[in-house]
Amino acid sequence: MDRRSFMKLAAVGGGAVFMSGLYGRAPAAAGKTAAAPYEDFYFVQLSDVHWGFTGAANPDALHTFRKAVATVNALEVQPDFIIFTGDLTHTTDDPKERRQRMAEFKDIAAGLTVKNVRFIPGEHDASLDNGAAYKENFGPSNYAFEHKGVHFIALDNVSDPGARIGDTQLEWLKNDLDKQAKDARIVVFTHRPLFDLVPKWDWATRDGDKAMALLMPYSNVTVFYGHIHQEHHHMMEHIAHHAAKSLIFPLPAPGSQEKRTPMPWDPAAPNKGLGLREVEAEANKDYKLTEFPVTRS
Structure with a gap:
């Protein structure tokens, strides 16, 4: 997957993630899951579509999502x-x-075009009915899966209207992690951040510290989330957290004003604040993140 192909994602709000060059590792300890030999691959992350939104923050709201789908379909190499x-x-x-x-x-x-499409809920989808409608349409709100040597975990920190993961799901997470080697490649998807970014803006998970305590013993964990409608990077010891931009409108920098109102729509730059991310991973190297702006088609 070359850089030119990534640039063809330039009309997508959200992120493109390219994971490359990781290799198999020694067998896991007894009772732990050994990852399959690593193969190069990449996946696309989209966040905060907010289908059904109407308002001055994005007068083009009826078309933005469709444009994103068309852009992803135009990639020379599909994720x-x-x-x-x-x-x-x-x-x-x-x-x-x-x-x-x-x-x-x-x-x-x-x-x-890609039919392997996965979802997790946001509070707009799930908090008013504890995720009932979401589960009817998209299935479980938390799950785990393996893909080419990486263990992926999707957490639901939105169906609880109190912004909690909850004890039942935390126990599920513990049981899932107990099966992994301490050096397993682990990627976590959430909607809200798992740390206290701006609690008064609802940019936090009230029991996120419990999830992080379970993840901390693992040496290769990366968290991708949405919710805050902008690029943001945060380290908790060795675990990196990366927020994705939105497909609907940007929000202000964390804590920069009293309320988290959408940034004003700029007709001269309608895609300002929307964009994509490239993340490359190689054996024994840190993830490399490159952010690209959305360009007008």
Whole structure:
């Protein structure tokens, strides 16, 4: 996957993740899962589509998602899979409308050439009904899977209206991690950050510290999340956390103003604040992240 192909993603809000050059490692200790020999691959992350949003923050809201789908489909090399990291739809108090928006979102996402597409909920999708409509349409809100030597974990920190992961899911996470070697390649997807970024803006997970305590013993963990509608990087000891940009509108820098109101729409630069990310991984090297702006088609 070359740089030119990545640039063809330039109309996508969210992130493109390219993981390359990792190799197999020694067998895991007894009782632990040994990763398969690593093969190069990449996946695409999209976040915060907010299908159903209407407002001055993005007058083009009816078309942005469709443009993203078309852009991903135009890639010369298709990703192994695509993941949407929450807020697939915009919140509504009407259960019927909530399901209608999810159905419309699914119809548009079905236009992706890649059929290995995964989802996690955002609070706009799940907090008003504890994830009931989300699960009807997209299946479990937390899960794990293996892909070419990497262990992926999707956490739900939004279905609880109190912004908690919850004891049941934390026990599930512990049991899942117990099966992994301490040097396993682990990638975690969440919607909200697992650390206290700006709690008064709801940019936190109230029991995120418990999840992080479970992850800390593992030496190769990276977290990708959404929710804050902008690029942001944070280290907790050896674990890096990377926020994705949004497909709907950008939000202000963390804590920079009293309320987290959307950044004003700029007709001269309609894609300002939207973009994508390239992340490269090589054996025995840190992840390399490169951010690209969205360009007008």
